[in-house]
Amino acid sequence: MQPPRPIPIVLDCDPGHDDAIALLLAVQSPSIDLKAVTTTFGNCSVEDATRNALRILTLAGATTVPVAKGASGSLAGTSELGNYVHGASGLDGPGLREPAFGASDLSAVEMIEQVLASAGDPITLVATGPITNVATLLRRGVVDRSKISEIIFMGGSVDRGNHTPTAEFNTYADPEALAVVLDSGLPIKMVGLNLTHQALATPDIVARMQAMNHQVGRVAAEWMGFFGSSYRKIWAFEAPPVHDPCTVAALIRPDIITWRRCFVAVETAGEWTRGTTVVDLDDRYHRPANADVAMTLNVEAYWDLVLDAIDALGKAQ
Secondary structure: OOOOOOEEEEEEEOOOHHHHHHHHHHHHOOOEEEEEEEEOOOOOOHHHHHHHHHHHHHHOOOOOOOEEEOOOOOOOOOOOOOHHHHOOOOOOOOOOOOOOOOOOOOOHHHHHHHHHHHOOOOEEEEEOOOOHHHHHHHHHOOOOHHHEEEEEEEOOOOOOOOOOOOOOHHHHHOHHHHHHHHOOOOOEEEEOHHHHOOOEOOHHHHHHHHOOOOHHHHHHHHHHHHHHHHHHHHHOOOOOEOOOHHHHHHHHOHHHEEEEEEEEEEOOOOOOOOOOEEEEOOOOOOOOOOEEEEEEEOHHHHHHHHHHHHHHHHHOO
């Protein structure tokens, strides 16, 4: 029996400590075919996010993966940044060597269009930052939408927010872009804070990273150290939630997450609630469902998957 073919993806990200772990997981997993990495503003400026993506891929030995720089601000022209969590560079903590390769001359949207045009199988778009690049792609209207298998994004929540009391950072940074995606009619999966707050890098998890006898494991542990210090200071978390790898893990191991299919909208005009995701778990609006929403995580299986990937990547170098 032939093993299943790897899932071709484009990872649109704003690295970011948790994006960094998501990139390592996508690079290493035999279940994923990482076609390209595109970057956006978010955890830091898009310039820093692009440099960080190149440095992470250099660390992972994945210098053949094309990287393209994307949106520097939201569809509305604003540029909300998360440096208060991730540090001045967006990836503060351990020192990383400079990238061994450069970004493409194509923009992020042009890169995604190129990947879709040349794809044999439909592509999954994985968005772990503000979803501006994906929305811009859809608004351009030049792609064959049948080439998009699904869009899975980290953002929003069925509960409270983190950037504001009600809004998660990515959805607050560009709610108009998320509205475009949610209204697209494409298959959508939402991985929000209610799910990712289950994915805590506890001291035991960090110790397992530190015990790996290679640079990738040590760097990952130091990333979690910086990330964890931010979460203790800002939100009084004892351990940081490692949000973004949940999207990639959901593709590799669909069984580790349970989902609810429902109607999801995002607030674009509220004085106090801009960027808040409205997740109609109980069908109160009687609107057609437009997304699968992640609800529960098999935490042990998730961390085994992530840590095994980090360890395998480090040992292969």
